[in-house]
Amino acid sequence: xxxxxxxxxxxxxxxxxxxxxxxxxxxxxxxxxxxxxxxxxxxxxxxxxxxxxxxxxxxxxxxxxxxxxxxxxxxxxxxxxxxxxxxxxxxxxxxxxxxxxxxxxxxxxxxxxxxxxxxxxxxxxxxxxxxxxxxxxxxxxxxxxxxxxxxxxxxxxxxxxxxxxxxxxxxxxxxxxxxxxxxxxxxxxxxxxxxxxxxxxxxxxxxxxxxxxxxxxxxxxxxxxxxxxxxxxxxxxxxxxxxxxxxxxxxxxxxxxxxxxxxxxxxxxxxxxxxxxxxxxxxxxxxxxxxxxxxxxxxxxxxxxxxxxxxxxxxxxxxxxxxxxxxxxxxxxxxxxxxxxxxxxxxxxxxxxxxxxxxxxxxxxxxxxxxxxxxxxxxxxxxxxxxxxxxxxxxxxxxxxxxxxxxxxxxxxxxxxxxxxxxxxxxxxxxxxxxxxxxxxxxxxxxxxxxxxxxxxx
Amino acid sequence: xxxxxxxxxxxxxxxxxxxxxxxxxxxxxxxxxxxxxxxxxxxxxxxxxxxxxxxxxxxxxxxxxxxxxxxxxxxxxxxxxxxxxxxxxxxxxxx
Numbered sequence: 001x002x003x004x005x006x007x008x009x010x011x012x013x014x015x016x017x018x019x020x021x022x023x024x025x026x027x028x029x030x031x032x033x034x035x036x037x038x039x040x041x042x043x044x045x046x047x048x049x050x051x052x053x054x055x056x057x058x059x060x061x062x063x064x065x066x067x068x069x070x071x072x073x074x075x076x077x078x079x080x081x082x083x084x085x086x087x088x089x090x091x092x093x094x095x096x097x098x099x100x101x102x103x104x105x106x107x108x109x110x111x112x113x114x115x116x117x118x119x120x121x122x123x124x125x126x127x128x129x130x131x132x133x134x135x136x137x138x139x140x141x142x143x144x145x146x147x148x149x150x151x152x153x154x155x156x157x158x159x160x161x162x163x164x165x166x167x168x169x170x171x172x173x174x175x176x177x178x179x180x181x182x183x184x185x186x187x188x189x190x191x192x193x194x195x196x197x198x199x200x201x202x203x204x205x206x207x208x209x210x211x212x213x214x215x216x217x218x219x220x221x222x223x224x225x226x227x228x229x230x231x232x233x234x235x236x237x238x239x240x241x242x243x244x245x246x247x248x249x250x251x252x253x254x255x256x257x258x259x260x261x262x263x264x265x266x267x268x269x270x271x272x273x274x275x276x277x278x279x280x281x282x283x284x285x286x287x288x289x290x291x292x293x294x295x296x297x298x299x300x301x302x303x304x305x306x307x308x309x310x311x312x313x314x315x316x317x318x319x320x321x322x323x324x325x326x327x328x329x330x331x332x333x334x335x336x337x338x339x340x341x342x343x344x345x346x347x348x349x350x351x352x353x354x355x356x357x358x359x360x361x362x363x364x365x366x367x368x369x370x371x372x373x374x375x376x377x378x379x380x381x382x383x384x385x386x387x388x389x390x391x392x393x394x395x396x397x398x399x400x401x402x403x404x405x406x407x408x409x410x411x412x413x414x415x416x417x418x419x420x421x422x423x424x425x426x427x428x429x430x431x432x433x434x435x436x437x438x439x440x441x442x443x444x445x446x447x448x449x450x451x452x453x454x455x456x457x458x
Numbered sequence: 459x460x461x462x463x464x465x466x467x468x469x470x471x472x473x474x475x476x477x478x479x480x481x482x483x484x485x486x487x488x489x490x491x492x493x494x495x496x497x498x499x500x501x502x503x504x505x506x507x508x509x510x511x512x513x514x515x516x517x518x519x520x521x522x523x524x525x526x527x528x529x530x531x532x533x534x535x536x537x538x539x540x541x542x543x544x545x546x547x548x549x550x551x552x553x
Contacts, residue, residue, distance in 0.1 A: 086538065087538070089529060089530035089534035089535065089537075089538070090529040090530050091529065182513050182514065183514055183515075196511065196512040196513065196514075222521065225519040226514045226519075228515075288498070288499060288502055290495075291495060291496045291497075291498050291499050292499065294492065294495070294496050295496050295499070302473065306474070309474070310540075311539065311547060311549055312535070312538060312539055312547060313538035313539060314538075316540045320550050321550060321551075322550050322551050322552065322553075323549050323550055323551065323552045325476070325550075326549060326550050327474045328474050328475060328476035329476055331473070331474050331475050332475045332476045332477065335475075337481075337484075337485070337488075340473070340475055340477075340481075340485060341485060341488050341489065341492065343473045343475075344466075344469040344470065344472075344473050344475075344485065344489060345489060345492055345493070345496075347469050347472040347473050348469055348489070348493070349496075351472075357499075357500070358496065358499070360509055361499045361500075361502065361504065362496075362499060363509030363510055363511055364502075364504040364507040364508070364509050364510075365499060365502055365504065366509070366510040367504075367507050367508055367509060367510040368502075368504065368507060370510055370513065401491075402488050402491065402492060403491045403492060403494075403495050406492075406495070417513075418513060419513030419514075444515075
């Protein structure tokens with residue numbers, strides 16, 4: 001990535017990024033442009049460079065921030081009305097780490113409200129358009145971030161991935177997107193969805209950039225008790241020029257788009273020709289991943305989203321006669337339909353009478369999935385699969401059919417349930433020019449080697 | 459299982475939503491589809507399997523019970539609410 005120095009100023013980099021953001025305004029990428037703040041920061045960095053002072057590893061690098069990361073620059077809305085007007089007094093740990101290295105946020109990006117969705121169509125601010133075809137979805141939930149990087153507006157963007165929200169939009173737009181091992185990057189200051197699967201990660205144009213960002217953002221945070229001590233910078237390097245790659249044989253191949261199947265087969269041939277070993281895997285429990293996910297995640301998020309009630313921050317419904325109606329009216333007006341569906345499903349699966357049949361059963365399915373990954377990684381170093389069954393679909397095609405939308409996540413959610421990392425990598429285009437993506441999956445804490453392997457095979 | 463109108467109203471009340479008539483119908487329809495999909499777990503045999511609720515490898519992460527400096531003070535937090543008076547958040551009547 002381009003970093004500011006004596007020849008290229010941070011102000012130039014930031015102004016270029018802002019100009020491009022405005023040029024592509026019809027894509028609905030940004031919910032807020034940080035013009036004043038970004039230019040001010042750029043000038044501070046340029047002054048330091050001029051004085052010969054030490055600057056960070058991301059000096060003057062413009063980036064886009066998914067609008068569910070808290071920072072005082074711009075409102076943090078999570079693309080939902082209920083957080084309208086929320087100017088956060090706190091800064092997410094991940095944001096603080098990036099900015100300490102000199103990265104400059106030029107705008108906040110659109111998402112499915114509260115990251116509930118796979119297309120960025122569930123945003124209160126309208127859908128983001130795909131970078132390769134404006135009649136198609138950007139993917140989601142981090143659609144704005146993916147398109148900001150794919151259209152070359154910024155060098156990188158942040159994302160959150162609870163069930164595929166980084167990897168799927170990355171693959172819909174032909175870029176790299178990493179969902180790290182659960183606990184690698186602090187979740188402090190990020191709007192919560194499902195606490196046991198939420199992960200912070202990045203979109204980049206190259207695996208080298210991903211490596212740099214991971215080396216900066218990883219590590220334990222006293223403000224997030226589920227963070228792991230930094231292992232990323234301490235990883236014992238494996239020999240990535242000779243890896244064992246698992247291919248899952250019992251995925252329902254007919255449900256995968258033919259051009260995507262072809263892209264996978266081509267990648268497998270390429271890996272073989274480079275001397276990597278291909279291992280066939282059977283992972284029958286994965287087919288229960290999606291059902292388990294759409295039980296466990298709503299159960300967690302209905303609790304996490306109960307804090308949004310119009311009292312302490314954000315939107316408040318007008319003219320409510322008492323406190324109960326204030327809560328009910330605010331939540332009814334402030335959440336999108338998909339938020340309501342998920343909250344109500346969460347309350348359903350946790351209700352007495354249904355708990356054993358749904359929540360407990362899903363938690364058991366999660367154990368089986370976890371064990372299946374553990375077993376698989378005894379036979380191979382990484383697994384290679386599609387991220388989602390199809391390339392980007394048409395705007396409006398699935399928005400009225402929640403189950404059809406959920407099925408887009410069928411290949412991505414099991415990683416979140418198991419806490420293992422997944423890196424979306426570009427895999428060419430369809431004959432109509434839509435981007436295709438695959439994901440490399442590794443065992444827990446293999447993130448560094450996953451990125452190194454992606455460098456090796458790019 | 460079949461979701462009835464009363465079930466939707468009950469779930470909406472657990473969720474603190476005041477749904478209008480058309481939402482009761484449309485969400486009822488969607489929830490029925492979703493529940494049908496997730497009910498495929500019925501076929502999974504898992505009687506002897508222990509449940510997994512989280513995938514973090516540590517448990518009981520302790521710290522000393524002391525007040526640490528906070529980024530946001532009382533004033534900054536009160537600034538976020540729609541109505542505040544005398545250092546308190548103002549809401550409509552409770553009873």
